[in-house]
Amino acid sequence: MTRKIRLGAFLPGGGQHVASWRHPDQPVDGATSFAFHRQLAETAERGLFDAYFLADNLAIGFGGAREGGNARIAGFEPVTLFSALAPLTTNIGFIATASTTYEEPYNTARKFASLDLLSGGRAGWNVVTTTGDPTAQNFNRDTQLPHAARYRRAAEHVDVVKKLWDSFEDDAFIRDKESGVFYDQEKLHESEHRGEHFQVRGPLNVPRSPQGHPVIVQAGQSEDGRGLAAATAEVIFTAHQHIETAQEFYRDIKARARGLGRSPDHILVMPGVAPFVGRTEAEAREKYNRLTALIVEEDGIGLLNGLTGGTLDLRGYDVDGPLPPAPPTEGMKSRQALIRQIADENNFSIRQLYQWIATARGHFTIVGTPETIVDTLQEWFENEAADGFNILPPWLPTGLEDFVELIVPELQRRGLFRTAYEGRTLRENLGLPYPVNLWAGARATAQAAE
CATH class of the missing domain: 3.20.20.30 (Luciferase-like domain)
Structure with missing residues (x-):
């Protein structure tokens, strides 16, 4: 094919x-x-x-x-x-x-x-x-x-x-009204999981x-x-x-x-x-x-605050100035790095950056x-x-x-x-x-x- x-x-x-x-x-x-x-x-x-x-x-x-x-x-x-x-x-x-x-x-x-x-x-x-x-x-x-x-x-x-x-296995359910057998008990299985985070019997x-x-x-x-x-x-x-x-x-x-x-x-x-x-x-x-042209500046800044990892509050910065460095995040590390890449490659100001990523967030x-x-x-x-x-x-x-x-x-x-x-x-x-x-x-x- x-x-x-x-x-x-x-x-x-x-x-x-x-x-x-x-x-x-x-x-x-x-x-x-x-x-x-x-x-x-x-x-x-x-x-x-x-x-x-x-x-x-x-x-x-x-x-x-x-x-x-x-x-x-x-x-x-x-x-x-x-x-x-x-x-x-x-x-x-x-x-x-x-x-x-x-x-x-x-x-x-x-x-x-x-x-x-x-x-x-x-x-x-x-x-x-x-x-x-x-x-x-x-x-x-x-x-x-x-x-x-x-x-x-x-x-x-x-x-x-x-x-x-x-x-349940694929053919576990028999549903035979005449015999009274609804399912094959041997084809129903417990998970019996015990791990670092979860304990689930099933x-x-x-x-x-x-x-x-x-x-x-x-x-x-x-x-x-x-x-x-x-x-x-x-x-x-x-x-x-x-x-x-x-x-x-x-x-x-x-x-x-x-x-x-x-x-x-x-x-x-x-x-x-x-x-x-x-x-x-x-x-x-x-x-x-x-x-x-419909972007409200406050919304653009709020979006950037989240995408840069939540470690940098851009309120108060000059929106026509460069994106400042963001401290490392325990949030979305790859997205934080991508937003930094977009800003640096295009020499975007904060305003230009939020205008570009407002469409699809990176x-x-x-x-x-x-x-x-x-x-x-x-x-x-x-x-x-x-x-x-x-x-x-x-x-x-x-x-x-x-x-x-x-x-x-x-x-x-x-x-x-x-x-x-x-x-x-x-x-x-x-x-x-x-x-x-x-x-x-x-x-x-x-x-x-x-």
Whole structure:
């Protein structure tokens, strides 16, 4: 089968750009409008996207820093929202974020297994470690966990969740009314996990779905993040400004996976891209300029405070002066480094920096025609920088509609993207293998050795 670009759609109802809620096309109540989220899901499915992706915050703001009038200040819990959207769609997957830092593995396993069943095998779990002291203060702590400690907990958390998802073997449920046998007790397994962070007996009280278990997604770029992703992730969201850094990340992740005995083809690397698309370059640039002009300075500063790790308060600095050094963070180390890189490479002032990152928070922003944008996507896809892309429309619904109506046909014309969904589950559409049940696999291995 010819390799195809995979596409995720990052669609916060309140908009992606820090000022998107002020755009005439963007509903001001989009973050808490179910009807609007349904419209977005239906549009993304019409565009044959693999998945609808949502990040999540457990405190107001980004990275612990409040973003003044941003419409993303409050919204739905993603799994709850996706459970409502699943029966209204047919093919599109739903990738929801849940924290390994503040959730227990049993709760995580149960809610994602439930979403996977409700959707007929279209669920994905975006594994995150949660940063910020304001978030910690919502969960019985004064300060955030250190970076390394968060990732040790995350690795064990994912391990426990996967064990729980394998509690029932695929054919455990017999449901024979005549004999009275509902399930095969020998095909129900306890996890019996005892580790540094968790003690979980199991089994999980939700059976496996048509795709085996939800797709595991991760987005870390630090050394610890790369290690976790290579060991556990099936899809990796990542942020890069240049093809060279994207290639370094792509090759490193694939090499690490290979070293851990995993097939590199079973890990899809999908950089984030925020496109401003116009039928002409001038139209695309006008769209960018119009949205940039709507940024409230306080919101731009608040966004930067979070993205630079929460260790630097830029209020009081000259916004037309340079970005000052930020103390090391125990928050998002890779994002702090990326923001510093963007400022230094472009010699941006604080104002210019928040204007640039306001669209996609450090992800790659492209302004151009369908042809020039697809030229870039194709270059990254064909040169070991990406297996697909997580698309971040700057404002909604227009930014998503522009992509579906202008970019998708150009991708299809070049043979880079599907013209119909390949299957009904998220795994099938992403081209990922069905996960063999832990217990059934061990039994098959033992029988083969006899």
